[in-house]
Amino acid sequence: MNYSVVDILKIILCFILPPLAVFLDRGCDCTFFLNVILTILCIIPGVIHALIVICS
Incomplete structure (x- = not known):
């Protein structure tokens, strides 16, 4: 899966x-x-849920 810079920043966030x-x-x-x-x-x-939402 290709992630953009915005996706990587959201994962850090x-x-x-x-x-x-x-x-x-x-x-x-x-x-x-x-x-x-x-x-x-x-x-x-909250972190786990956010990672699931962002990565899906």
Whole structure:
């Protein structure tokens, strides 16, 4: 799979601010709100969810 520079920056952003990475990829939908909830509960599930969203 070929990734552009923007995709690589979003993957890096997944580790820093997962909800922002999901927002930049999908916009303001239920995926974004789910990631916010997962990030509030614990950062690790938010990061994993953001990586799944960005890489799919």
